[in-house]
Amino acid sequence: MNLAIVGCGFVADYYLSTLPNYPHLNLLGVMDRVPERAEHFSKHHNVSIYDSLKELLEDDRVDIVLNLTNPSSHFEISKAALEAGKHVYTEKPLSIDFEEARQLVEIAEARGLQVVSAPCNLLSETAQTMWKALREEAVGKVRLVYAEMDDGMVHQMAYQKWMSEAGTPWPYKDEFEVGCTLEHAGYYVSWLVAFFGAAKSVTAFSSCLVPDKETDVPLDGHTPDFSVACIHFESGVVARLTCGIVAPHDHHLTIIGDKGLLCTKDSWYYRAPVYSRRRVTLRRKTFISPLKRNHRLVSPEGKSHLGSRGAQQMDFCRGVADLVDSIQNGRPCRLSSRFSLHVNELVLAIQNALEDSQTYHMQTQFEPISPMPWAA
Ligand SMILES: NC(=O)c1ccc[n+]([C@@H]2O[C@H](COP(=O)([O-])OP(=O)(O)OC[C@H]3O[C@@H](n4cnc5c(N)ncnc54)[C@H](O)[C@@H]3O)[C@@H](O)[C@H]2O)c1
Structure with a gap:
């Protein structure tokens, strides 16, 4: 399963530190609206960069988008990812607005996708x-x-x-x-x-x-x-x-x-x-x-x-791994x-x-x- 990360901030580092627990999860690349953030992250973790969200979402190899942006961006990024046919694992909250959150779930269901939110504790x-x-x-x-x-x-x-x-x-x-x-x-x-x-x-x-x-x-x-x-x-x-x-x-x-x-x-x-x-x-x-x-x-x-x-x-990656397992086994994710x-x-x-x-x-x-x- 191929992942891509949107949002290379504070918490993204914590995802990278537990990603090796799940060797079957393959991180294809990352992007951030602040290019220096993406560059710094890419150098530190030795991962590729997407220059734009469009480029990331047009990459057919990406199965799951990890939305690690700030809460005010969650809806916009998750919606774009679902509309591009990707499953979404988002940091919490699903959205800062309940109707937006409901909309995300409805889009996911209409397309046979999952939109899953942290925390996974x-x-x-x-x-x-x-x-x-x-x-x-x-x-x-x-x-x-x-x-x-x-x-x-x-x-x-x-x-x-x-x-x-x-x-x-x-x-x-x-x-x-x-x-x-x-x-x-x-x-x-x-x-x-x-x-x-x-x-x-x-x-x-x-x-x-x-x-x-x-x-x-x-x-x-x-x-x-x-x-x-x-x-x-x-x-x-x-x-x-x-x-x-x-x-x-x-x-x-x-x-x-x-x-x-x-x-x-x-x-x-x-x-x-x-x-x-x-x-x-x-x-x-x-x-x-x-x-x-x-x-x-x-x-x-x-x-x-x-x-x-x-x-x-x-x-942090345990919830992502459960999402991957659920997709591979045709069951809903636990979260x-x-x-x-x-x-x-x-x-x-x-x-x-x-x-x-x-x-x-x-x-x-x-x-x-x-x-x-x-x-x-
Ligand atoms: N800070 C913590 O201790 C912590 C712990 C657990 C979970 N979280 C959650 O993780 C998420 C991210 O928090 P953080 O602490 O990493 O914040 P952060 O500000 O350090 O990083 C967020 C990154 O997302 C990028 N971003 C925002 N909107 C974007 C957009 N539209 N397109 C592309 N990039 C965009 C920002 O440029 C920034 O680099 C939040 O949902 C937060 O609730 C944070």
């Missing part, structure tokens, strides 16, 4: 282990979930020194303008909808607590930098999800069942430990046992390298187009809630997805 050892434990009812019937995506005061950190391996700076203006909810909620929303099925509704609040972020460049708009959402799943489970860049760093996930808690520390580490703690009764007292039971991580065969920077260890759209709809509803929102009723559905073969 649902395919991680940690998520697959948690999902297996839930199927085995390790903590009994699940009632409630607390998911935290708090990152600490990012605007006070030395983010101007954050560089990818190839020396591309972290795009802080774009990150602040897109906002932490649109950037990060999907890391847990995708797990929750896979584990508990489609969401029925979400009641959320979002707000911008630090409007100027003390940056050296003015920011467009007041994008929320804090959100809290209560998601009601059709299965009856309720999840509270918090995203923010004000409260101290906390990426815990706590799944609360009738028999105890199932927990992990961070969805950004593909091999973060998974543990449960049972609810016990001793004489007249009922409490959560302080003793942790560690669940052995299920994992794919062979050693897969994880692209890593301080705050995360992820195999199917409809699954990606449902995640996108939910995340946008949280981001756009602002301070006086009504309950949002979900419009989309998706076919249930199966666990990875090594976790079944």
Whole structure:
């Protein structure tokens, strides 16, 4: 399968660092609207350049376009790629606008193609282990979930020194303008909808607590930098999800069942430990046992390298590999187009809630997805 990348920025480096895990994926070339970006990337990674999007899309050898552009460009690039007959794997979100995202899925379906969105951390050892434990009812019937995506005061950190391996700076203006909810909620929303099925509704609040972020460049708009959402799943489970860049760093996930808690520390580490703690009764007292039971991580065969920077260890190409496998085997990708759209709809509803929102009723559905073969 032949790939081409559009967008040679910060995250593209992380894709390249885990591409060798999948030797059957062949990167034909890359392009960026900023030619120097493409040239620098091409030199660093020894890959060919397409001089324009048109040239890339006219290359009949390209099967899949990896859309690693900024979120505001996702719709335009994915649409052009689908209309050129290519499958698309896009960084999140599918689009910054729900109707545009829906349009992408409809174009893909009309043409027998797939448009699949990151994040792919649902395919991680940690998520697959948690999902297996839930199927085995390790903590009994699940009632409630607390998911935290708090990152600490990012605007006070030395983010101007954050560089990818190839020396591309972290795009802080774009990150602040897109906002932490649109950037990060999907890391847990995708797990929750896979584990508990489609969401029925979400009641959320979002707000911008630090409007100027003390940056050296003015920011467009007041994008929320804090959100809290209560998601009601059709299965009856309720999840509270918090995203923010004000409260101290906390990426815990706590799944609360009738028999105890199932927990992990961070969805950004593909091999973060998974543990449960049972609810016990001793004489007249009922409490959560302080003793942790560690669940052995299920994992794919062979050693897969994880692209890593301080705050995360992820195999960015695992979702691309699943898309390729699904095309070759005539099945939908696990992160199917409809699954990606449902995640996108939910995340946008949280981001756009602002301070006086009504309950949002979900419009989309998706076919249930199966666990990875090594976790079944
Ligand atoms: N920065 C992170 O830590 C991080 C982590 C995971 C995922 N992501 C996601 O990855 C995507 C890219 O983020 P990034 O951090 O690499 O941003 P970036 O700004 O560093 O890179 C994006 C690149 O895309 C190019 N681009 C934008 N629009 C284009 C267009 N229409 N045609 C061609 N090239 C275009 C830009 O010139 C830039 O080089 C985003 O969707 C983001 O949410 C970012």
